[in-house]
Amino acid sequence: MAEHRNPGTELTADWFADLRINTPAVERRAATLPVRRSIKKEFQAAWLLKAISCIDLTTLAGDDTEDRVARLCAKARQPIAPEMLAAMGVEGLTTGAVCVYPTMVAAAKRALGNSGVPVASVATGFPAGLMPLDLRLAEIRYAVDQGADEIDIVITRAHVLQGDWTALYDEIRAMREACGAAKMKAILATGDLKSLENVARASHVAMQAGSDWIKTSTGKEGVNATLPVSLVMCRAIRDYHAQTGYKVGFKPAGGLKTSKDALAWQVLMVEELGRDWVRPDLFRIGASSLLGDLERQISHYVTGRYAAAHRLTMA
Amino acid sequence: MPTVSEIMETMDYGPSVEDSGAVRDWLKDRERFGHFIDGSFTAAGRGFVTTDPATGDTLAQISQGTAEDIAAAVKAARKAQPKWAGLSGQERAQYLYAIARTIQKRERFLSVLESLDNGKPIRESRDADIPLVVRHFYHHAGWAALMAEEFPDHSAIGVAGQIIPWNFPLLMLAWKIAPAIAAGNTVVLKPAEYTPLTALAFAEICQEIGLPRGVVNIVTGDGETGAALVEADVDKIAFTGSTEVGRAIRAATAGTGKRLTLELGGKSPFIVMDDADLDAAVEGVVDSIWFNQGQVCCAGSRILVAEAVAERFETRLARRLERLRVGPPLDKSTDVGAIVHPLQKDRIVNLCRQAVTAGADLVGGQPGETCYVAPGYLREVSPANPAWSEEIFGPIATLTTFRTADEAISLANNTRYGLAAMIFSESATVATDLAAQVKSGVVWINGANMFDAAAPFGGMRESGFGREGGRVGMLDYMSAPTIKDIKEKTPKPPKALPDGKAAVAGINRTEKLYIGGAQKRPDGGASYRAASGDLVPLGNRKDIRNAVEAAKKAGKSAAMGGHGRAQVLYFIAENLSLRREELAAKHGGEAVDRAVSRLFYYAAWADKFDGLNVQTKPDYLVNVIPQPFGVIGVVCPNDAPLLGFVSLVAPAIAMGNSVVAIPAQDDPVAAFDLAQIFDTSDLPGGVVNIVSGPKDDLAAVLAAHDDVAALWFCGSKGAEAVERASTGNLKPVWSFPNLDWSADAAQGRRFLDHAVQWKTVWLPYGALPAGTGSVAY
Secondary structure, eight states: OGGGSOOOOSOOTHHHHTOOOOHHHHHHHHHHHHHHOOOOHHHHHHHHHHHHHTEEEEOOOTTOOHHHHHHHHHHHHSSSOHHHHHHHTOOOOOOSEEEEOGGGHHHHHHHHTTSOOOEEEEOSSTTTOOSOHHHHHHHHHHHHHTTOSEEEEEOOHHHHHTTOHHHHHHHHHHHHHHHTTSEEEEEOOHHHHOSHHHHHHHHHHHHHTTOSEEEOOOSOSSSOOOHHHHHHHHHHHHHHHHHHSOOOEEEOBSOOOSHHHHHHHHHHHHHHTOGGGGSTTTBOEEESSHHHHHHHHHHHHHHSSOOOGGGSOOO | OOOHHHHHHHOOOOOOBOOOHHHHHHHHHHOEEOOEETTEEOOOOSEEEEEOTTTOOEEEEEEOOOHHHHHHHHHHHHHHHHHHHHSOHHHHHHHHHHHHHHHHHTHHHHHHHHHHHHOOOHHHIIIIIHHHHHHHHHHHHHHHHHHHHHSTTOEEOSEEEEEOOSSSHHHHHHHHHHHHHHTTOEEEEEOOTTOOHHHHHHHHHHHHTTOOTTSEEEOOOOHHHHHHHHHSSOSEEEEESOHHHHHHHHHHHTTSOOEEEEEOOOOOEEEEOTTSOHHHHHHHHHHHTTSGGGOOTTOOOEEEEEHHHHHHHHHHHHHHHHHOOBOOTTBTTOSBOOOSOHHHHHHHHHHHHHHHHTTOEEEEOOBOSTTOBOOEEEESOOTTSHHHHSOOOSSEEEEEEESSHHHHHHHHTOSSOOSEEEEEOSOHHHHHHHHHHSOOSEEEESOSOOOOTTSOBOOSGGGEEOOBSHHHHHHTTEEOOOOOBOOOOOOOOOOOSOOOOOOOSSSOOOOOEEETTEEEOOTTOOEEEOTTSOEEEOOOHHHHHHHHHHHHHTTHHHHTHHHHHHHHHHHHHHHHHHTHHHHHHHHOHHHHHHHHHHHHHHHHHHTTOOOEEEOOSTTEEEEEEEEEOSEEEEEOOSSOTTHHHHHHHHHHHHTTOEEEEEOOSSOTHHHHHHHHHHHTTTOOTTSEEEOOSOHHHHHHHHHHOTTOOEEEEESSSOHHHHHHHTTTTTOOEEEEOOBOTTSGGGSSHHHHHTTEEEEEEEEEOOSSTTOOSOOOO
């Protein structure tokens, strides 16, 4: 995969300078996406399992402990009960990654062992990102040093709000360098950027600076992933791909709670970007509670009954 | 069936078919349908089958309505009407409310039935057609309740004959029936032969909610049944369908006094400016020509894109086209279903072939099995290509580039139609300017196919006349209080002189035609003698032609604005009153005084005949704007030569039209006297043009002239001829008998209502997702 990794470009403001976004039109398109496609029965089961394989199973709480992280990792390795998977003839399903704070990376690595599930770490003064740049870069290096396979960085929202694309580009470029071999997800914190044109421009700059994924939210903003914001980011990914040939991934975070949400976002990816973008190398879902609902739906598909939460494995 | 692991690799959507069991049971129980007349179903008669266009399977046997069936239905409607109109608004409202509620409770059933009969995707019947049907009945339940208060002294017209098309069967039924019965009319409706089933299901709902019998009657059948309905003893015909049939209906109703509204074809422009959100524009195409298989009269079928962004736009468009799913109408993942009938499919395929022969490239658009045609578009279509002007009525748009905004408008308006226009630009300044200039009854800015019961819908030019929806639409189902009419003096045949009579004493006065702000000799070089004894010019068809040409060039008067036009009308009144004594001697003091006050009256209105901002949905600014027709032909009665002329010309020009007037045949001198006053009153040349001569002959030329956008014909006789002659460009003709022009009632809003056509402009707004949280307009 390394050779396909987005190397970024020079800062090329031409690609987004004259970009126009009509917000009501985006909202109308976003509203029809989930109702234009209907996925039922074994197809739905397959799509939901696919969604699980794209989840960055996340815990980012002040009361995280190593044991709590280990429990999460156990769930990430075996998100669906083996007998249910067997009933569907599916093997080796894991989540896309586990996502934790830098101090929990080592614990996560230990718990995941040789499962192949990557560990993602937030860094750069998550969630606000308002720390001196050298400290933010040092935090990335720390997390990578601890074994993180992926780094979820946050951008300085002020650069976007002030239209200072050079500052934004330079910052993300520096972060990408600090990541080294670890893949980088750039969190735009779209709930803070507010306008869709801001979101689109920030998306372009983040990709030009070498992001492997662009990600909507920290989960801590007032509004997290929404379909309209995701649609705009996906269109930016499409345009970047058309310009460079590189496929950048997308990660909605913080807004997906139900199986219906998961399907809606998957439909968005397929319709706007294509089927390559529903696989974990190009699509991640930042979520903690979503998995429970996916599990319940899958259990219903297998057993024909609705499962109570207490009968499913807790993360 | 693929396994779960296989699907995880392919990530196919798989089938997801809406259950049609309940609908098929319903069809099986009935099998053969009669008509719904006087509250019950007749025995099924000889007829035809209606089929599922996706499979060709027969769905039901339908009866072919005969003239006798129509007569029985009209009789039932006639009988029921007085009592229905006599109910209180609130009582009628409750019935409409019950219809809305019942449809809502049965939305799944009706959606499936509609998709089966028509071939449209279930997503559309479920998410667009049926919710709009419900909305229409709720909205009009409200108008029933408010009619007495909001339309004082108005009454129902009587019995309305309504003929609807197959593209939105139940929705078109709702657009027709809801306003009609809200206003106290009763109806006889003929659904399209291809898609009669939801209308019949609607009839059952009428029974179920206990709608008084005879209020709604439904007679099924083909064009012959429709023709019988047009001929029947009804007070109004409302038709939605092809321009060709609309023409025939116009001719058939000429001179009958039946009110008429027509919602006809379109070839609507879809303008993409260089500052547009191109993805929004592409989705606009999806919502427009690729909606309902392109079988939408207001579809943006002519895409006009700025050269500066044409390549980027087309790349996105082609990519989006690839993602559309053509498939079974009942599959919930289908974007494009089946064309309604094999004949329609053949028509689409043939038109595409002709377009390609004429030099266009067809992208997509290939015919499939049964009634399927893949969506697509024709590239490189110039106005000379048949696809530019012919309504394809299928999922195929044309694509043409333009350079600048003025060229975009020229191309947009280069059509005989005028139903809708779509404008994509992120500049409110640019978009609202184009919206003002485009000739269409509906304008959607940065979107397409937005509908609401509160927003009037209807066309200009050969897309028809009349509006459906909102306050304006209600007026088309009501009669204003009548004004006392008086018999017109029969005009004397104007003979070209010499007639051997002696000239009037004094300096010989020369009357000339008034064209383009100048006095012109008549083309024929002849005069006739007016009742006053003066020699007056004998105008002919060439003079009318010249006058229309001059009137067209005077289009700037609309741009003067209401205040500017008011100033001119006041100035005319002022100058008329200055010459009171002289003119009173010739035309009577009362006539001059009333003419002065009438000019004042319409000057007052010139800047007050406002549009409306209507409540549709949150985050949509929807303005309904009165627009002048352009050139109105005004045929004055052969009576009240001064006051009749002023009473008709003043409201027309107050609204920004220019006028070609045929003054009182026997005595046109008053009009020429006024022309002298116009010349000194800052009235721009060409806004009023006066051609004297044989009224009926000149009126026929005006009626047949394609650049005359509307015609007013006042007279006791002759309406039939002008109405028949108006079919060329389908101009609305307002014909009415000679009035008592000195009455106060001979002025008023109704004159202004006929001087404008309504344009509904939709502008969705939103700085941020989910709005800015501010109060809606």
